Amino acid sequence: MSTIKDKIISFKNELPENVKLVAVSKTHPSEMIKEAYSAGQRIFGENKVQEMIAKHDELKNLDINWHLIGHLQRNKVKYIAEFVDLIHSVDSLKLLKEINKQAINNSRTINCLLQFHIASEDTKFGLNFEEAVEILQSEDYKKLTNVKIIGVMGMASFTEDEVKVRSEFTNLQEIYNNLKTNYFKDSNDFKEISMGMSNDWELAIESGSTMVRVGSTIFGYRSCSL
Numbered sequence: 413m414s415t416i417k418d419k420i421i422s423f424k425n426e427l428p429e430n431v432k433l434v435a436v437s438k439t440h441p442s443e444m445i446k447e448a449y450s451a452g453q454r455i456f457g458e459n460k461v462q463e464m465i466a467k468h469d470e471l472k473n474l475d476i477n478w479h480l481i482g483h484l485q486r487n488k489v490k491y492i493a494e495f496v497d498l499i500h501s502v503d504s505l506k507l508l509k510e511i512n513k514q515a516i517n518n519s520r521t522i523n524c525l526l527q528f529h530i531a532s533e534d535t536k537f538g539l540n541f542e543e544a545v546e547i548l549q550s551e552d553y554k555k556l557t558n559v560k561i562i563g564v565m566g567m568a569s570f571t572e573d574e575v576k577v578r579s580e581f582t583n584l585q586e587i588y589n590n591l592k593t594n595y596f597k598d599s600n601d602f603k604e605i606s607m608g609m610s611n612d613w614e615l616a617i618e619s620g621s622t623m624v625r626v627g628s629t630i631f632g633y634r635s636c637s638l
């Protein structure tokens with residue numbers, strides 16, 4: 413059986429150069445993060461604030477880039493604002509304003525992605541295109557000084573149907589292109605499309621993904637499905 417280290421190395425070999433790997437370590441212990449780290453992995457994704465804080469504390473001496481990939485409640489932003497590198501799951505102006513406020517409190521700028529609802533399942537969080545436009549056109553948004561939107565994120569439907577998954581990823585790519593043209597033309601930072609997980613990362617890359625979020629392929633199956 414191959415180790416986590418082997419899996420990181422072989423997975424990275426398969427990724428095109430422009431695609432970053434977010435190693436999704438949720439539910440797995442810090443020891444496994446350390447092993448991935450020793451293989452050169454630096455970006456780790458967690459979907460729960462409490463768990464991310466605990467691991468951040470345990471691994472303080474490692475230069476890890478922590479990405480929050482799960483739904484974020486406004487009242488929890490303050491716990492991660494000091495160290496989080498990228499929040500993938502911004503799905504409201506209220507949340508963005510709170511992130512801005514906590515970023516100011518910590519004298520930093522926090523990078524964010526707008527999360528879009530691209531799957532047909534209604535359990536998944538995220539904005540639709542009109543809601544995103546409403547945020548980007550609002551006066552409140554224009555006043556935010558300490559958040560930077562650097563791209564978009566989405567999760568495809570959980571299905572074997574490749575045609576469906578591909579069309580959902582293409583949809584997110586079109587949303588990205590549209591926002592880039594109309595709202596971020598002059599921003600060199602707006603360049604990320606976070607899509608693709610263990611089951612569908614290859615399809616996501618074909619549709620322009622720049623960041624894949626991969627958990628079980630690297631760390632093994634999780635005992636509970638989250």
Ligand SMILES: *Cc1c(COP(=O)(O)O)cnc(C)c1O
Nearest residue numbers: 436459481609610625626627628
């Ligand atoms: C758990 C999770 C992943 C990784 O899922 P795997 O199928 O284990 O690769 C990616 N993105 C989000 C938002 C997740 O919650």
